[in-house]
Amino acid sequence: MTELKNPMEIYKVLPGTNCGHCGVPSCMAFAALLIQGTKSLNRCPYLEKNIAEHLSSRIVKRRSMDDDHEEVINRLRQEVRHLDLSHVAPRIGARLIDTHLAVTCLGKDFFIDQTGEMTSSCHVNHWLYVPLLHYILECRGVEPKNDWIPFSELPGAAEWSQYFSHRCEEALRQLADAHRELLFEILFLFGAQAMTTAGKADHSLVIMPLPKVPFLINYWQPDEAFPSELNILLDRSAAHNINAHSITLLARGLVEMFRQLIISHSREGKLF
Numbered sequence: 001m002t003e004l005k006n007p008m009e010i011y012k013v014l015p016g017t018n019c020g021h022c023g024v025p026s027c028m029a030f031a032a033l034l035i036q037g038t039k040s041l042n043r044c045p046y047l048e049k050n051i052a053e054h055l056s057s058r059i060v061k062r063r064s065m066d067d068d069h070e071e072v073i074n075r076l077r078q079e080v081r082h083l084d085l086s087h088v089a090p091r092i093g094a095r096l097i098d099t100h101l102a103v104t105c106l107g108k109d110f111f112i113d114q115t116g117e118m119t120s121s122c123h124v125n126h127w128l129y130v131p132l133l134h135y136i137l138e139c140r141g142v143e144p145k146n147d148w149i150p151f152s153e154l155p156g157a158a159e160w161s162q163y164f165s166h167r168c169e170e171a172l173r174q175l176a177d178a179h180r181e182l183l184f185e186i187l188f189l190f191g192a193q194a195m196t197t198a199g200k201a202d203h204s205l206v207i208m209p210l211p212k213v214p215f216l217i218n219y220w221q222p223d224e225a226f227p228s229e230l231n232i233l234l235d236r237s238a239a240h241n242i243n244a245h246s247i248t249l250l251a252r253g254l255v256e257m258f259r260q261l262i263i264s265h266s267r268e269g270k271l272f
């Protein structure tokens with residue numbers, strides 16, 4: 001039985017009339033949703049039931065990012081089971097409360113038990129869950145020294161540099177340009193501390209996404225001659241406390257969280 005592994009292969013077995021009766025405007029769009037698993041073939045009324053069932057069994061659905069993260073989380077949780085949390089707590093700057101590690105992220109407590117399960121009064125998502133488990137497993141407890149470097153200078157960052165620059169720094173710059181006051185208000189609510197830096201940015205703030213992994217956010221406002229700029233620097237010690245991919249996830253998750261908060265607080269419910 002030949003497998004159907006991409007939208008084009010699926011498209012070839014659809015009627016191709018683009019009638020829209022399946023709820024999307026074209027057969028190609030329908031094929032793309034079939035491969036993601038968000039629509040099923042029986043939504044096309046022009047395929048006979050037995051043919052639709054046969055074709056369905058040939059479609060190889062794409063794994064989503066959530067599937068991948070769930071697999072990673074399960075693997076990391078297995079590793080956490082072998083840790084002695086009472087030894088881990090002082091090393092990573094956390095507290096042990098009963099049998100749980102209490103790790104402060106942006107001023108909020110997240111609790112991890114011996115099975116690696118995470119709970120918090122805040123929303124828990126994979127942007128934080130994956131880096132936090134890596135942090136618990138890998139952090140060597142090296143203290144930050146106010147020695148700030150770009151993300152690209154960290155070991156293992158090459159693969160993620162472009163993503164970090166585009167999806168984290170650039171995305172945050174756009175939020176700062178559009179909602180400067182609200183964004184900085186949110187940052188201070190999450191424990192940001194203003195600081196003076198050699199780069200003389202208009203705003204320099206340190207936030208603590210993890211106890212030994214500070215981020216320094218520098219923002220230069222736009223003026224008549226120059227567009228705005230924003231960078232996120234890491235302490236050189238981050239190389240010993242967390243891996244580059246986890247930093248990327250963490251930064252991306254923060255930007256997403258700020259974006260959602262801005263949407264929910266802005267009067268029109270619009271970002272830009």
Ligand code: SF4
Binds near residue numbers: 014
């Ligand atoms: S209902 Fe069938 S034929 Fe019509 S657009 Fe959808 S997939 Fe194509």
